[in-house]
Amino acid sequence: MFSPEKFIEEIEPQVKSIVGNNRLVAAVSGGVDSTTAAVIMYRILGDKVTPVMLDTGFLRENEAERVKSSLSNIIPLEIEDVSEMFMKGLEGIGDAEAKRKKFRELFYSTISNIVSKYNSKFLVQGTIAADWIETKGGIKTQHNVLVQLGINTEKTWGFSLIEPLADLYKNEVRELARYIGLPREISERQPFPGPGLLIRCVGVLTKDKLEVARRANSIVERTLSKYHPSQYFAAVFERESEVDRKLSEALLDEIRVYKVKATGVKGDVRSYGKIASFRLRRSYSEIREVSSKITSGDFTRALMRIKEGKGKYSVAIRAVSTEDFMTADILELDPDTLMELAEEITKVKDVGEVVYDVTTKPPATIEYE
The missing domain is CATH 3.30.300.10 (GMP Synthetase; Chain A, domain 3)
Known part of the structure; x- marks a missing residue:
């Protein structure tokens, strides 16, 4: 049976050993997976972690503001408006896989610049088991599945990935989110894909x-x-x-x-x-x-x-x-x-x-x- 307390106890020394004195950027979409990953890392490492949310233009109505407000007492979330660039890069593309892959390219090139701006070496993201299982199985490309496909993120974008939830399923992540005290609008929030409304x-x-x-x-x-x-x-x-x-x-x-x-x-x-x-x-x-x-x-x-x-x-x-x-x-x-x-x-x-x-x-x- 999954134990949130035991899970955090196990990953804390691993994270500290990997990170050392370096800074991290945590990519937050507002969903339960990425937010849980960011909050856990922030609790373990404090202000070494900079949580960032990209407003790609494919978010729901007033989503960035709602997410920042709900997390205001938990993590210091920064919002980067990159909507114009993303629309320009994706407008006119029709094939589903082409859209997902182009979104991934834009997303990580943008994140790479942010990681560099904050003098960081690591990116934290909320990849879970279902993401990489579907991608490796060839069903569809989840934009946040990288190392599982053999992509060298350090060579390609200049950062190493930390994915604390990669072996968990959605129900386990929700249990973890409740345990660390995330507001209900986050812990029970329905999934929203990384590319957002783009793939809708x-x-x-x-x-x-x-x-x-x-x-x-x-x-x-x-x-x-x-x-x-x-x-x-x-x-x-x-x-x-x-x-x-x-x-x-x-x-x-x-x-x-x-x-x-x-x-x-x-x-x-x-x-x-x-x-x-x-x-x-x-x-x-x-x-x-x-x-x-x-x-x-x-x-x-x-x-x-x-x-x-x-x-x-x-x-x-x-x-x-x-x-x-x-x-x-x-x-x-x-x-x-x-x-x-x-x-x-x-x-x-x-x-x-x-x-x-x-x-x-x-x-x-x-x-x-």
């Missing part, structure tokens, strides 16, 4: 798509928080689609296939497949059956259409329950609740369709890219 803008990144993603995510989080899903958010993609005649005949429904693709996992390997949607159903046994039939082929996502309008974007609501984030089940939301949520989301400029993602993990990953 499915396909080519544009400024207007990013703004739709930011607005839609706020609505979904505000509305669904009372149901306590493990993770819940909105993804945005172009609405363009065509009817799949063969699938429609087989399932006695109008099955639409979108032009964009999304990341999935089949047979423990990455599957970058098609997305399809079907008409609203009220019975979840029927919903699961239709989803299973759609994703038995080369589709990674099955979406249920909730509401349609005239805008150019589709917004997919995603809400799942999971223990370790290696597998996940859908949250069986009442169709009336989904309709109320869709009504509000369609008020956002350029939203023309709202769907509910009813795909488990596997065959889908939780995030779209």
Whole structure:
């Protein structure tokens, strides 16, 4: 059984031996993993640690300010606004892996400059087991997985990595966060990917798509928080689609296939497949059956259409329950609740369709890219 107290007792002498009298920069995203790692290091090493949060422009509404405020009595968090550079470097890129890898390049070149500015030799980050397992398994590239892939960070960026949580799973990290007294909005905070809203803008990144993603995510989080899903958010993609005649005949429904693709996992390997949607159903046994039939082929996502309008974007609501984030089940939301949520989301400029993602993990990953 995992013991937070024993864990800290074990890593403290190891950390002090590695660091010596050197300074460290701790990369904080505001999520439970990176924040827990930063706070533990700060408690062990004190002001040798400089916690830094990059505002890449892909954060949620007012996120940087909220995180700094919630941690104001715990660590002295510095915020670096690099949003303009990140948008310029990523705008127009469509492939999921290309976006993740470009984000990683921008992120660590920026962090390298910050590490140098603070005369540091080390970077602390909150990589956990699920991150490197998915990356090494070829499912998707987590931007913070480096040494596990054989990347020499000292040679490439001029710093050595310290990853105190690399062998822990999400439930163990949350237990550790509660033990060290992090506020509930951090310890119980749902996961938010390092690239943020970038990978919830499915396909080519544009400024207007990013703004739709930011607005839609706020609505979904505000509305669904009372149901306590493990993770819940909105993804945005172009609405363009065509009817799949063969699938429609087989399932006695109008099955639409979108032009964009999304990341999935089949047979423990990455599957970058098609997305399809079907008409609203009220019975979840029927919903699961239709989803299973759609994703038995080369589709990674099955979406249920909730509401349609005239805008150019589709917004997919995603809400799942999971223990370790290696597998996940859908949250069986009442169709009336989904309709109320869709009504509000369609008020956002350029939203023309709202769907509910009813795909488990596997065959889908939780995030779209």
